[in-house]
Amino acid sequence: MRTPRCLLVAGFLSTTMLTPSPVQAGPVVGFVAGFLTTAVPGLTIAAGAGAAYAAGAGAAAFFTTTLGSLVLSVGFALVSEALKPQAQSTDPGDRLVNYAKPISYFERVYGRVRNGGVMGCTSFRGDRRHYTAILASHSIKRVVDHYLDDVLVETDVDGLVITEPYGDYGSIRTYNGQPGQAADAILVDAIPEWTAAHDMAGLAYAAIYARRTSSEVFSDVYSRGDIWNYAPLIEGNDRIWDPRDETYKYTNNAALVIAHEIVTTLGGEVDWEDVAFEADVSDQLVTNADGGTQRRWTINALFSDDQDWEEIKTILLAACDGFMFERTDGKVGFYVGRWQEPTVTLRDEDFLSLQVTEGLEIGVNGRYVAQYVEPANLYRKTPTGAYIADPDGRQTTREIPALAVDSYDQAIRIAVRTAAVERAQFSLSGRLKLSGKYLMGQRFVRIEHEELGLSMTVEIGKLVRVEDSMSYEFQGVSTVASDxxxxxxxxxxxxPVYENLSSDNSVAEVAGLSGSVMGAGGIRYEWNTQEQSLTQEIRLRSIDAGQPDWQSYIAATGQSSFAATGLLDGATYEAQVRNRTSAGRVSGWLPVAPISITAIVDSTPPPELTTFSAARVGADIEIALTSPNDAGYFATRILRADYPTGFVATPDVADAIVVRIEYGLPGNVDGWIDSSVPVGVHVYWAEPINRSGIPGPLSGPETIEIT
Structure with missing residues (x-):
């Protein structure tokens, strides 16, 4: 039962917890050193937690925070509320172009990212358009893959593009921004203003040219009608400090990326011993949905100098279920996502006020979809499948931007965590006495509140020092370890399966696709056994079912069949199949002319009609029948063959057409009048059908002549 908010607050205001207590002035050192034993008698804290204070951390340093004005801690429980599309970094699809602006901001790249970057220069000389693209404002590890207008291309050792249809028309030379980087020789030779001094020191960039073509092949080479957008896949910053082996390196370890941003962008300090611990947590192997393993938390992102710290912090914490806080020594601490047993307990006497809301908000979402960057989708923004938090609840969908994530499994974990926060049993906010300072660096806290009957673990979303310096405000939600x-x-x-992956004819094609009706609205498709290294992708469409576009499905590894269920009764479905490699290369779809099979829910025919007759009544013909007393009976299909010239020796049902479907109940007498039948001989048959239109035995013929 959800308790009304007003009742909790009213009940709380009637307690003595809001009674002012005397404030005593004294030396700052005494205030800090004696705080543990005198100011917060109701607080339970782990042994050794007062070491930082005993070391002489002053109040001025304690209250100087880089997280924001007076903000001491911020975590995923709050950040998840800020995960709106407008609060996130640029859509990765928007940066897969080369752009030129009067003022362009430096860009920092972490992990594996596709980036088109700023166009550094452009000049047309001879039959070539030369241009450069600045990929990062720092050195990088390497360029992994080249993409021209989203097409993966290869180059030779000199940078000439060798992939058709671009071969002989383009050149790509990349520079990683390493010390001693020289100016691009082709640009120096082609452009008088470009000299050996233009070495782009410290910048990762690409130098490109695109040649003029004949009109016959222009549209093939330049499908956009302009020079290519060059947006390669790069492995970014290679100067990230790893305290575990005391080296600068390339990494997308979430903890090391966060520490690097705090130190180099924010200008803050971190405790490198703590960072090493969080880096180990980030590198822990976890099981993914495919049954394999992957590192727990990575960050693959691009940041620009025009982004403020609040936005960057939100992106970083959202990517790894993180928690960031101000330490008593002025350094910035953080945790990557995991459960931590709480070491602090708050009780009634620690609170000045407390507001608790129980139950779900009206209209809370039931489905959660994370928008992440999918490598198999050309490193574009891609939705995950929907995580269903409440199958019986309101089926609205919450979209969660996680654009610093390029792992499907990690994106789903962010969606699941967002659901846990949004659907928490209790939401809490309030003001604490001086004991609130012990929540600094605490992501989880126990609350044992006798007056309100509360006993729970709370995940802190935000901790703020109030301007009076004597109290703290917090926000949080209830949580358990399983969250x-x-x-x-x-x-x-x-x-999801993506159909825009490149095709490669060298992949073996799948032969022998066939299908059979399973009943209950299902069709089983089968094909010849394929190599174990290949996965089969089958696609279906049905105009009858309102599904004119192809829908693709991946068969289970090692299987040579696929069962499509839940299909529309009586609808005809077309199907094709192809092979897919682990690298994303695919064969052609076969058969070229798709196979067609009609889905049937009920494949059991009803028994024969109990009676069937036809009689002339004036110019009409009266049909009488008795349906079989069988639960599978649905209707009777009446057929008529017309012979205008008179009697035939052997009437043929192949000459007949359906003139009536008579619906009725099993075991009932039924009938129909065929009105105004033309002159001639008319022969009738009838057959019972089930709800899928499957016929039972044919009754008839009954012959009637109209003169």
């Missing part, structure tokens, strides 16, 4: 223990096998929804 932070993701089970990929049961919680991951099916992964």
């Amino acid at each position: 932070h223990q993701f089970d990929a096998a049961t919680q991951s929804p099916p992964r």
Whole structure:
């Protein structure tokens, strides 16, 4: 039962917890050193937690925060509320172009990212358009793949493009921004203003040219009608400090990326011993939905100098279920996502006020979809499958931007965590006495509130020092350990399939596709056994079922069949199949002319009609029948063959057409009058059908002549 908010607050205001207590002035050192034993008698804290204060951390340093004005902690429980599309970094699809602006901001790249970047220069010389693209404002590890207008291309050792239809028309030379980087020789030779001094020191960039073509092949080479957008896949910053082996390196380890941003962008300090611990947590192997393993938390993102710290912080914490806080020594601390047993307990006497809301908000979402960057979808923004938090609840969908994530499994974990926060049993906010300072660096806290009958663990979303310096405000939600223990096998929804992957004819094609009706609205498709390294993709469409576009499905590994269920009764479905490699290369679809099979829910025919007759009544013909007393009976199909010239020796049902479907109940007498029948001989048959139109035995013929 959801308790009304006003009752909780009213009941709380009647207690003595809001009674002012005397404030005593004294030396700052005494205030800090004696705080543990005198100011908060009701607080339970782990042994050794007062070491930082005993070391002499002053109040001025304590209250100087880089997280925001007076903000001491911020975590995923609050960040998840800010995960709106407008609060996230640029759509990765928007940066897959080369752009030129009067003022362009430096861009920082972490992990694997596709980036078109700023156009550094452009000049037409001879039959070539030369241009450069700045990929990052720092050195990078390498360029992994080249993409021209979203097409993966290869180059030779000199940078000449060798992939058709671009071969002989383009050149790509990349520079990683390493010390000693020289100016591009082709640009120096082609453009008088470009000299050896234009070495683009410290910048990762690409130098490109696109040649003029004949009109016959222009549209093939330049499908956009302009020079190519060059947006390669790069492995970014290679100067990230790893305290575990004391080296600068390329990495997308979430903890090391966060620490690098705090130190180099924010200008803050971190405790590198703590960072090393969080880096180990980020590198822990977790099981994904495919049954394999992957590192727990990575960050693959691009940031620009025009983004403020609040936006960057939101993106970083959202990518790894993170929690960031101000330490008592002025350094910035953080945790990557995991469950931590709480070491602090708050009781009645610690609160100045407390507001608790129980139950779900009206209109809370039941489905959660994360928007992440999918490598198999050309590193574009891609939705995950929907995580269903409440199958019986309101089926609205919450979209969660997670654009610093390029792993389907990690994106789903963010969606599941968002659901846990949004659907928490209790939401809490309030003001604490001086004991609130002990929540600094605490993501989880126990609340044992006797007056309100509360006993729970709370995940802190935000901790703020009030300007009076004597109290703290907090926000949080109730939580349990299972909220932070993701089970990929049961919680991951099916992964979407993308049809815009490149095709490669060298992949073996699938032969022998056939299908058979399973009943209950299902069709089983089968094909010849394929190599174990290949996966089969089958696609279906049905105009009858209102599904004119192809829908693709991936067959289970090692299987040579696929069962399509839940199909529309009586609808005809077309099907084709192809092979797919682990690298995303595909064969052609076969058969070229898709096979067609009609879905049937009920394949059992009803028994024969009990009676069937036809009689002339004036110019009409009266049909009488008795339906079989069988639960599978649905209707009777009446057929008529017309012979205008008179009697035939052997009437043929093949000459007949359906003139009536008579619906009725099993075991009932029924009938129909065929009115105004033309002159001639008319022969009738009838057959019972079930709800899928499957006929039973044919009754007839009954011959009537109209003169």
